[in-house]
Amino acid sequence: MPAIFGVILGTVSSFISIYLGLLFIRVLLTWFPNINWSNQPFTALSQITDPYLNLFRSIIPPLGGMDFSPMLAFLALSFLQRALAPFAASASMGF
Numbered sequence: 001m002p003a004i005f006g007v008i009l010g011t012v013s014s015f016i017s018i019y020l021g022l023l024f025i026r027v028l029l030t031w032f033p034n035i036n037w038s039n040q041p042f043t044a045l046s047q048i049t050d051p052y053l054n055l056f057r058s059i060i061p062p063l064g065g066m067d068f069s070p071m072l073a074f075l076a077l078s079f080l081q082r083a084l085a086p087f088a089a090s091a092s093m094g095f
Contacts (some may be wrong), residue, residue, distance in 0.1 A: 008082055016081045020074065023049055027070045 026049040029035055029042070037046050056069035056076075 002031065009087055013081055013084055016077055016084075019049075019052075020077055020081075022075070023053070023073060026053075030067075 022045060026045055029045070035044060052080055053069055053073055056072045057067065060069045060072060062068075
């Protein structure tokens with residue numbers, strides 16, 4: 001059973017890494033105002049990342065035209081990934 005737990009935690013950690021990459025791309029693309037977010041692949045990227053970012057936008061509203069919510073979103077996911085890492089390592093080793 002611990003091996004399955006390790007695989008699940010490893011999969012969650014990999015998912016978080018991929019999602020952090022998608023968030024990073026989403027934030028970088030906001031620096032280009034000429035991007036049409038109604039075209040693919042931008043629509044898909046927006047649909048994947050915006051629900052998570054909206055959670056933090058409700059906590060930290062944009063200040064002076066700057067949206068600081070992605071920083072909190074990155075911190076939360078990074079903290080979760082680092083918190084899961086020791087458990088994934090110990091579960092995969094069978095402890």
